[in-house]
Amino acid sequence: MPRAQVMSDADVRRAVTRIAHEVVERNHGLADIVLIGLQTGGVPLANRLAAELARIEGTDLPVGSLDVAFYRDDIGLRPVLPEAVTDIPFDLTGKTVVLVDDVLFTGRTIRAALNALNDYGRARAVQLAVMVDRGHRELPIRPDYVGKNLPTRRDEMVDVSDEGVILGDVVAVK
Amino acid sequence: MRHLLSVSDLGPDGIEEVMGLTDSFVEVSSRAIPKVPTLRGKTVVSLFFENSTRTRLSFETAAKRLSADTMTFSVGTSSVNKGESVRDTVETIEAMGIDAVVVRHSSAGVPWQVSRWIDAAVINAGDGWHEHPTQALLDCYTIRERLATLEGRRVAIVGDIKHSRVARSAVLAFTALGADVTLVAPPTLLPPSLAGWPVQVSHDLDEVLPKVDVVYLLRMQSERTQEALIPSLREYTARYGLTRRRAAQLQPSTLVMHPGPMNRGVEIAAEVTTMPNAVITRQVANGVAVRMAVLFLLLGSGAGR
Numbered sequence: 138m139p140r141a142q143v144m145s146d147a148d149v150r151r152a153v154t155r156i157a158h159e160v161v162e163r164n165h166g167l168a169d170i171v172l173i174g175l176q177t178g179g180v181p182l183a184n185r186l187a188a189e190l191a192r193i194e195g196t197d198l199p200v201g202s203l204d205v206a207f208y209r210d211d212i213g214l215r216p217v218l219p220e221a222v223t224d225i226p227f228d229l230t231g232k233t234v235v236l237v238d239d240v241l242f243t244g245r246t247i248r249a250a251l252n253a254l255n256d257y258g259r260a261r262a263v264q265l266a267v268m269v270d271r272g273h274r275e276l277p278i279r280p281d282y283v284g285k286n287l288p289t290r291r292d293e294m295v296d297v298s299d300e301g302v303i304l305g306d307v308v309a310v311k
Numbered sequence: 312m313r314h315l316l317s318v319s320d321l322g323p324d325g326i327e328e329v330m331g332l333t334d335s336f337v338e339v340s341s342r343a344i345p346k347v348p349t350l351r352g353k354t355v356v357s358l359f360f361e362n363s364t365r366t367r368l369s370f371e372t373a374a375k376r377l378s379a380d381t382m383t384f385s386v387g388t389s390s391v392n393k394g395e396s397v398r399d400t401v402e403t404i405e406a407m408g409i410d411a412v413v414v415r416h417s418s419a420g421v422p423w424q425v426s427r428w429i430d431a432a433v434i435n436a437g438d439g440w441h442e443h444p445t446q447a448l449l450d451c452y453t454i455r456e457r458l459a460t461l462e463g464r465r466v467a468i469v470g471d472i473k474h475s476r477v478a479r480s481a482v483l484a485f486t487a488l489g490a491d492v493t494l495v496a497p498p499t500l501l502p503p504s505l506a507g508w509p510v511q512v513s514h515d516l517d518e519v520l521p522k523v524d525v526v527y528l529l530r531m532q533s534e535r536t537q538e539a540l541i542p543s544l545r546e547y548t549a550r551y552g553l554t555r556r557r558a559a560q561l562q563p564s565t566l567v568m569h570p571g572p573m574n575r576g577v578e579i580a581a582e583v584t585t586m587p588n589a590v591i592t593r594q595v596a597n598g599v600a601v602r603m604a605v606l607f608l609l610l611g612s613g614a615g616r
Contacts, residue, residue: 204335207347207377212611218328219335256344 140305144285149268149301152284153182156266157189159282160235167196169261171232175250176204176220178239178297182268186237201225203236208249229258235282239297241267244278268297314426314433315605318444318483326451326487332604333452333597339376340600349611350379353410358384358401358425359436360391360416365571365595366436366445370413373602377611382409397421398428405429410610414438419476432609440474446570447480449601451488453594454525457566462489467519469495469551470529470578473502473540477570478529482510495519495551499540516551517560525566528553531578544577551578558583566590 144152164170167190174183180202187200206219236250247265254260268284273291289295289304296303312320321329339347355374357367367383374381384404386392391400397416404412411432414422419439426433437443454461466485472478472494485492492510494501505512513519520526531547541547548554553567558580561567567579567589575581584591 207335207339207349207607207611212349216612218612219332222334222338224338252348256342256347258343 140303142301143287143304144269144302146299146301149284149297149299152268153185153189154193156282156284157186157193160186160190160264160266161194163264163281164233167194167198169232170235171199171201171227171229172235172237173201173203173225173250173254175236175238175246176202176223179237180221181299182239182266182297183237186235186266199227201227203250203253205246205249205253208252210245210249223253225257229254229260231261232258233262233264234260235264235266237266239268240295241265241270241278241280241283242273242295244274244276247278248276269295269302271295312609314422314435315444315609316423316426316433316435317442318447318480318487320444321487323487326448326484329448329601329604329608330452330455332607333448333600336376336600336603336607337597339603340596346376346378348378349607350374350377350410353377353379353610354382354408355379355411355413355606355610356382356384356404356409356431357413357436358404358415360386360397360414360421361437363415363436365598366415366443367413369595369598370434370436370445370602370606372599373606376599377603377606379410379606379610382407397425401425401428405431411606434605434609437476439476440479441476442480442483443476443570444480444484445598445602445605446477447484448605449594449598450481450527450568450570451484452597452601453568453590454485454490454566456593456597457588457590458524458564460488461485463491464489464524465491465493465522466525466527467493467495467513467516467523468527468529469516469553470531471500471535472496472529473500474532474535475529481527482508486510490525493519493523497541497547497551500535517557520557520560520565521562523565524562525568526553526561527568528578529570530572531574544574548577553579553583555580555582558586561588564588568594570594 172183174180202224204219204223264281266282267280270283270286271289371381413434413436415436419441422435486509495513569591
C-alpha cells in the first residue's frame with residue numbers, strides 16, 4: 138500500500154522551532170503561558186515545544202497532559218478507553234493554555250479537550266498548536282499554530298513521530 | 312462483558328483493565344470539581360434487598376461523578392413489602408428505562424438471575440455467601456497502591472471465610488494477580504470443602520502474621536456464637552483477633568485491611584485501625600474510583616455491547 142513521507146525529522150524539528158517563535162511573538166513573551174499535550178500524540182510534541190521555548194526564551198513553562206476519553210461525544214458508540222492518566226498539576230485560572238496535538242482532523246477531540254480544560258479552572262485563553270492540519274473539520278475549530286497543512290482523503294491515515302510525518306492508506310481497522 | 316457478577320467474569324486481564332481505568336478516576340476524584348460528563352443520560356439503579364451503607368453510597372457517588380442519574384430502591388419502603396416478587400420489581404424498574412442495576416441480595420445468585428431477565432447491565436454488589444466483586448477490585452487497587460503489585464505478595468485472610476462473599480471474591484482476585492493467599496480461621500468457619508481453591512489454610516494466626524505482606528480481616532458476626540461455631544466472641548478475639556500485641560509481630564510494611572463494617576475489639580483492636588499501615592479508609596476512598604471504572608467499563612467504554 139502506498140505510504141509517503143510528507144515531513145522528515147528535520148522538517149518536524151524546524152516546524153517546532155517556528156511554532157515556538159510564533160507562540161512567543163503572538164503572546165508578547167511567555168508570561169502565564171502553560172502547555173498541555175493531548176494523549177497520546179500531543180504529549181511528546183508539547184515536551185519538544187517546551188524544550189524549544191526554554192532554549193530561545195530561557196523560560197521553563199509548566200507542561201501538562203490531558204486524556205479526553207471521558208469527554209468524548211462518541212461514548213458508547215465505539216470502544217473508548219483512556220490511554221493514560223491526565224496530569225495537570227496546576228490551576229489553569231488566568232493562564233493562557235496552548236493545547237498541543239499531533240493531527241487536527243474532525244475537531245471533535247479538541248471540542249472534548251476544551252470541555253475537559255474547563256474542569257481545571259477558567260483559562261484566560263486557549264490556543265491550539267498542531268503538527269498537521271489534515272482538514273475535514275466537523276466543528277468550527279481552527280488551529281493557531283500549524284506545522285503543515287496537509288490535504289488528505291478521509292480514509293487516509295497520518296502518522297506523526299520523531300522520525301517525521303507519514304501519510305498512508307488506513308491499515309485494516311480491527 | 313455485559314455484567315459484573317463475579318470476579319471470574321473479568322479474569323486477570325480484565326482486572327488489570329479495571330486497575331488502569333481506576334488510575335484515571337482517582338485523578339478525576341482528586342480535582343476541585345470531581346465530576347466528568349461521561350455517562351450523561353444514563354440511569355443507574357441501586358437495588359438493595361439487604362442493608363448497606365458504604366457499598367450503596369459508594370456506587371451512587373461513583374455514578375454521580377460520571378454524571379449518570381441515580382435511583383435508589385430500598386426494600387423497606389418498596390412494594391416488596393406488599394408481596395411483589397423480585398422479578399416483578401426488576402421488570403417494573405426496567406420499564407422506566409434504565410442502563411444499569413446494582414444488586415445486593417441475601418441469597419446467592421440473585422444478580423445472575425436478574426441478568427437473565429433484563430437487558431440493562433447488572434453489577435453484583437454482594438449476593439449471599441457468594442461474591443462481592445467490586446470489594447475485591449478495590450482491595451486489589453489498594454494493595455497495588457501501597458505495595459506496587461500483588462505478584463508474589465503473601466496475603467492472610469482471617470476470620471469467617473465460610474459465610475463471607477468478600478473472602479470468595481478476594482481469593483479469586485488476589486490469586487488471579489499472582490498473590491499467595493493463606494486462609495486463617497477455626498475449622499468451623501471454613502467452607503466444608505476448599506477443593507479447587509488455590510490457597511493454603513492455617514489455624515494459627517500467630518504463626519502466619521510475621522510472614523505476610525497483607526493481613527485482611529473479615530467481620531465476625533455475633534450470630535456465629537448462637538450457631539455454636541465459636542464458643543464466644545472473647546475466645547475468638549483471643550485466638551484470631553488482631554490485637555495490639557499481635558499487631559506488634561507484623562513487619563513494619565505489612566498492610567492491615569478490613570472490608571467494613573468493623574467490630575472494634577473483636578476481629579481488630581481499636582488502636583490497630585489507626586496504625587500507619589492500616590489502609591481501611593483508603594479502601595473506602597478507592598472504592599468510589601473502582602466503581603467509576605466498573606460503571607464506565609460496562610456503560611461507557613463501548614466494550615460492553
